[in-house]
Amino acid sequence: MLEGRQVKVGILGATGTVGQRFISLLGSHPFFVVHALGASSRSAGKPYEQAVKWKLSTPIPQSTRSIIVSECKPEFFAECAVVFSGLDADVAGEIELAFRAAELAVFSNSKNHRRDPDVPLIVPLVNPPHLGIIPQQRSLHNPPLKKGFIVTNANCSTTGFVIPLAALEKAFGPIEACMITTMQAISGAGYPGVASLDIFDNVVPYISGEEEKMQWEALKILGGLTPGTSNADGNHPKKFDMHAAHPLRISASCNRVPVIDGHTMTVSIRFVRRPPPSAQQVREALAAYSTEALVLGCPSAPTEAIHVHDDSQPDRPQPRLDREYQAGAGVSVGRVRECAVLDVKFVVLVNNVCIGAATSSIINAELAIAKGVIAL
Amino acid sequence: MLEGRQVKVGILGATGTVGQRFISLLGSHPFFVVHALGASSRSAGKPYEQAVKWKLSTPIPQSTRSIIVSECKPEFFAECAVVFSGLDADVAGEIELAFRAAELAVFSNSKNHRRDPDVPLIVPLVNPPHLGIIPQQRSLHNPPLKKGFIVTNANCSTTGFVIPLAALEKAFGPIEACMITTMQAISGAGYPGVASLDIFDNVVPYISGEEEKMQWEALKILGGLTPGTSNADGNHPKKFDMHAAHPLRISASCNRVPVIDGHTMTVSIRFVRRPPPSAQQVREALAAYSTEALVLGCPSAPTEAIHVHDDSQPDRPQPRLDREYQAGAGVSVGRVRECAVLDVKFVVLVNNVCIGAATSSIINAELAIAKGVIAL
Amino acid sequence: MLEGRQVKVGILGATGTVGQRFISLLGSHPFFVVHALGASSRSAGKPYEQAVKWKLSTPIPQSTRSIIVSECKPEFFAECAVVFSGLDADVAGEIELAFRAAELAVFSNSKNHRRDPDVPLIVPLVNPPHLGIIPQQRSLHNPPLKKGFIVTNANCSTTGFVIPLAALEKAFGPIEACMITTMQAISGAGYPGVASLDIFDNVVPYISGEEEKMQWEALKILGGLTPGTSNADGNHPKKFDMHAAHPLRISASCNRVPVIDGHTMTVSIRFVRRPPPSAQQVREALAAYSTEALVLGCPSAPTEAIHVHDDSQPDRPQPRLDREYQAGAGVSVGRVRECAVLDVKFVVLVNNVCIGAATSSIINAELAIAKGVIAL
Amino acid sequence: MLEGRQVKVGILGATGTVGQRFISLLGSHPFFVVHALGASSRSAGKPYEQAVKWKLSTPIPQSTRSIIVSECKPEFFAECAVVFSGLDADVAGEIELAFRAAELAVFSNSKNHRRDPDVPLIVPLVNPPHLGIIPQQRSLHNPPLKKGFIVTNANCSTTGFVIPLAALEKAFGPIEACMITTMQAISGAGYPGVASLDIFDNVVPYISGEEEKMQWEALKILGGLTPGTSNADGNHPKKFDMHAAHPLRISASCNRVPVIDGHTMTVSIRFVRRPPPSAQQVREALAAYSTEALVLGCPSAPTEAIHVHDDSQPDRPQPRLDREYQAGAGVSVGRVRECAVLDVKFVVLVNNVCIGAATSSIINAELAIAKGVIAL
Structure with missing residues (x-):
């Protein structure tokens, strides 16, 4: 799918363990390109390789090392067709809502919105049809949304x-x-x-x-x-x-x-x-x-x-x-x-760190594109 | 029970891991006294402290260090009122039978005789009444026994x-x-x-x-x-x-x-x-x-x-x-x-190494004495 | 030494890892008796067994379980002939000075005062004669002390x-x-x-x-x-x-x-x-x-x-x-x-947790008594 | 080097831990192609994937799975330009000599011949010039060799x-x-x-x-x-x-x-x-x-x-x-x-399992080709 195209993605919680896994996995992705990285204000403004205490045995992908980390605010992610969230639960709730309200497509690994009635909880190898709730999620939002939504993956x-x-x-x-x-x-x-x-x-x-x-x-x-x-x-x-x-x-x-x-x-x-x-x-x-x-x-x-x-x-x-x-x-x-x-x-x-976490979010985003939930 | 008395015990498989645990536990027992140690012919003839590759963090009890290890033959254990077996399953079967036939009381941690119809399988905190099978075990032996028997404890x-x-x-x-x-x-x-x-x-x-x-x-x-x-x-x-x-x-x-x-x-x-x-x-x-x-x-x-x-x-x-x-x-x-x-x-x-193994054998022997199955 | 006598001791940082080790070791000490326990204000007022998240495999000594934890202030330790400190370095410095100034004998496992020119740094199996600095430590204090002092043990x-x-x-x-x-x-x-x-x-x-x-x-x-x-x-x-x-x-x-x-x-x-x-x-x-x-x-x-x-x-x-x-x-x-x-x-x-920490403090206190640095 | 060419290699001790590492590393090598696998007679005759108890987290390379394991005899490796040895020290000595005598180029990870006066001990990132001893190794062999030799790598x-x-x-x-x-x-x-x-x-x-x-x-x-x-x-x-x-x-x-x-x-x-x-x-x-x-x-x-x-x-x-x-x-x-x-x-x-073992042998073989010690 999407031969030759590039899709800009952002990562929230980019310096944390889930965020590092997203970056590592996306380093060799055929069309997702890491474009924006969000972390706490303590990290914001630094190149990623200085902001992160990298804990994986594979090195930081070359293309990500020098991206300047920003705060987790929607304006810094406006160009991203997909936003992956590896935020801690204590902050994920509000930030993800703000990103959705800003018409961004959020794929969250956090637990905060898994029980929301209009948010699908998707294990990509199990229930992609649950993406069918997204039009309703958008229409019930106040104000109604055109593009923004939240998809969560499971524990x-x-x-x-x-x-x-x-x-x-x-x-x-x-x-x-x-x-x-x-x-x-x-x-x-x-x-x-x-x-x-x-x-x-x-x-x-x-x-x-x-x-x-x-x-x-x-x-x-x-x-x-x-x-x-x-x-x-x-x-x-x-x-x-x-x-x-x-x-x-x-x-x-x-x-x-x-x-x-x-x-x-x-x-x-x-x-x-x-x-x-x-x-x-x-x-x-x-x-x-x-x-x-x-x-x-x-x-x-x-x-x-x-x-x-x-x-x-x-x-x-x-x-x-x-x-x-x-x-x-x-x-x-x-x-x-x-x-x-x-x-x-x-x-x-x-x-648990791949299909149990970041890989699920990534396949969910691939599914959303394949099924037209995200229009490129 | 048995204030001031001493009961001589033997240990089969004395250099193995279960044997070491028996020796360590018996080092401070109020009436059981380690008297004979059996192991393979490779160890026989050596003082225990030279025969064993001791793997516990507590030292070898002083009283056991210089006991000369013998082969696992009943004649070397004739004075023992109780014989504990920590033998490996590949040799335990025959040796324990020979000890029983020689009128010795065998308390085995091995699996070999657990399924014998007249051998009780006793978890000492659960089913001491199963010791009631022992008279029958003796009488059905050929020839009938006066004192010998086998008691096993569980996995x-x-x-x-x-x-x-x-x-x-x-x-x-x-x-x-x-x-x-x-x-x-x-x-x-x-x-x-x-x-x-x-x-x-x-x-x-x-x-x-x-x-x-x-x-x-x-x-x-x-x-x-x-x-x-x-x-x-x-x-x-x-x-x-x-x-x-x-x-x-x-x-x-x-x-x-x-x-x-x-x-x-x-x-x-x-x-x-x-x-x-x-x-x-x-x-x-x-x-x-x-x-x-x-x-x-x-x-x-x-x-x-x-x-x-x-x-x-x-x-x-x-x-x-x-x-x-x-x-x-x-x-x-x-x-x-x-x-x-x-x-x-x-x-x-x-x-697993205490009540799941050696400690069960030891309490079983204590029970057999308390209930008169072993007459001192 | 000191047959039959009891010496009251206090422990600062009683809920921490070093404090737990002090309590465990002192549970069977021939003459030191745990009398007062100091910890942060969060723990103060609770019985020790409720205040502590006990991490040792031996249980809390019975005699210590119900002692009410106090804050680390000298007035709560006035009856203690010996005060052991297992405080973290970020608070140990000031608290230990306050205890010394209150005429208490402090045996510290913390690094804060090890380099003080009049504080001995004693590995009890090496340099007990360094206790000889204590009269000078007292006399140079402002005001001069009669009983208070600090002894540290090493990393x-x-x-x-x-x-x-x-x-x-x-x-x-x-x-x-x-x-x-x-x-x-x-x-x-x-x-x-x-x-x-x-x-x-x-x-x-x-x-x-x-x-x-x-x-x-x-x-x-x-x-x-x-x-x-x-x-x-x-x-x-x-x-x-x-x-x-x-x-x-x-x-x-x-x-x-x-x-x-x-x-x-x-x-x-x-x-x-x-x-x-x-x-x-x-x-x-x-x-x-x-x-x-x-x-x-x-x-x-x-x-x-x-x-x-x-x-x-x-x-x-x-x-x-x-x-x-x-x-x-x-x-x-x-x-x-x-x-x-x-x-x-x-x-x-x-x-490292025994002679490398709490045991050194305890032997140092025993030495101080034996050599008359602490008068009972 | 060697664009597009394929060089057949054999592996001795193919089912052992070093052998598995050779196979894993060679699975993606640009020109070495695993052609023959040697192991004990117990494994000989079986397809590799049945003979081996594979212990690496990466799967057995597809191309190696069905190769029939042979005994470690030179006749089964006659077509191999390079033979890697991951044999245990108790058998490596004789087998490697036999392979050399059969005019095979042996790159050994075993310790047996490291101290031989005419066998180079080569850490490929350190002393490739020591390959210069090989003509002498061949000429002093009885009978003199044209192609066979042994190169060892270090502990x-x-x-x-x-x-x-x-x-x-x-x-x-x-x-x-x-x-x-x-x-x-x-x-x-x-x-x-x-x-x-x-x-x-x-x-x-x-x-x-x-x-x-x-x-x-x-x-x-x-x-x-x-x-x-x-x-x-x-x-x-x-x-x-x-x-x-x-x-x-x-x-x-x-x-x-x-x-x-x-x-x-x-x-x-x-x-x-x-x-x-x-x-x-x-x-x-x-x-x-x-x-x-x-x-x-x-x-x-x-x-x-x-x-x-x-x-x-x-x-x-x-x-x-x-x-x-x-x-x-x-x-x-x-x-x-x-x-x-x-x-x-x-x-x-x-x-220790890569440059400390199999990778060294592989680079040594690459060096031997690059320097013409092995003529292809």
């Missing part, structure tokens, strides 16, 4: 398990229950994040707010966007139904483990369908899952949305060996087997 | 979750389903065990045979020992019923994580009783659980079989902070809360 | 290498050059201290200010306290000579490594004496080193100031195996061998 | 410090003393290598034989190859002089630390030249160092042989942030400063 752990769940619901119909235990990497907590004294030689069986996020976000993502029904004042015709037709019970237990990148999860599910599919059928359905993002030619979409390790590799996926596969843009699933309590269980690995 | 992960399950079945009646995800320490794999290149910055979501052990052993431990019914030839009057009256479905997912000692588990359970007890009732029942080992005065039994962390400590238990509590002889439970899929879920921490 | 890395250096200077005369490379534990940076993302799977070859501290402090500790010479106004008769008679060149390279507790160092030295002692002579001199603290019966002093690993243990000392030896109150030395560039080299392990 | 730690030393000797003349303390990654010990129980939360201050290797190999590498002087029978005209004109004393202390890849070293040196160069001059000379490998167009040679971190980055290099720079083909140096004992000290980082 990193949510992203990891909804991708295989979507594949299985597509193949076998609704799931009624899902139990997940996560073993999450330290990078999920940002920087400085987890103190080394808290996590060396240790497991912390608690991540504040994480279980609730996983349980709520999955329903919005896996549920439908109800078609518009006309009502008296014509407002709110579309609604996210939160998987309403088939209530889905989700129980998550979240743990922090001494791993740098990559969240590993054990997942067990129960289908509505009786008898349920076999482990082998589940394995095949996961491997066969294809995504609209790939069909539409999104350049950051993985060829394999779900890489399935078969029984010859019973000890996979592992974060250190598998997190970089396809640049972290897909998920890996292994150990698909029957569950003595629910129906089927398996292990999922998601690269 | 470290099994031990961790059956203790709270026993507490809850005692309080609320049978459990019908249990899902567990473990995050297990590297010490559980022995030495050299896990290669550092396999587990640094990593999770390995597979431990060969571990899930099956947890699922099978729990049924033997939590189930009953059926009373003797007379039959034609009088054989096999007692049987372990494997929790038969209320089938208990257990689904375990085992993972290795970069932690030195201490297995952390997320556990979710469903009771038969409807409505099920509340999270608060579960919390109280866990904290109130008392053990026969403590009542009988076993010196290695923990005062609190289950230490419960309440809601003021939502991030506990943690292996590094909690594994040494009560010298690792109890388990810690935290985050007791409702489960959206089953009834109640919580986090368990078990010190 | 954890300094402590590690000056103990063997003192042993060798005692045996073989002055050292003229010393090169040290440290591999320091994360606990040396306090809490939250080192971010896990900075040190997992990593070495950080820089610790701000550490090399300078090691180079300067060692000279004050290993140097002499010149005898008083009368001068016109009678001031400043005694002075720390900074090893002046034999200039000692020290070159340190400090690194942070992924270890929880215990600083490991490679040390190479050149003696003034030609020919220098052999490796074997050095080994023997280190093992033979005895301390005044032990002779005077200080209960926290280690029996072996320097535990020497001989050639049968070429891979020792190691932090995880050796840091708890003698409760961390001594140092361990291994691999003593000739150096192709200087004379002799070896490896030192110091437990 | 990973040796490689790390001889590169900056070579740069400094080039700029400032001979160095007379060098002290090094290494902090070495676990990957340096191969697989399974270091047991996790030995290195978690630990430092092991000893690596068997490593210090001797560093001290001996550096002299061969940094020393000269004396020009041929005719003697009676014409044998041995050239000799490695082991830095004879200016004896170089090297003292190394080697430590294993919990890092996956990348050896960090503190290095301190004394020059013969008085006064010695300043830290700033040293910094400039290091940054200016250029290599024959780059001049000759070797595609795997780094653009910057030595990447110098200046004072704005006092905490660099760090293994996790810097080991992947230039695909690990150069070294990084930081913290160049004066030394109070010798002249100048600094920190070096070498990627």
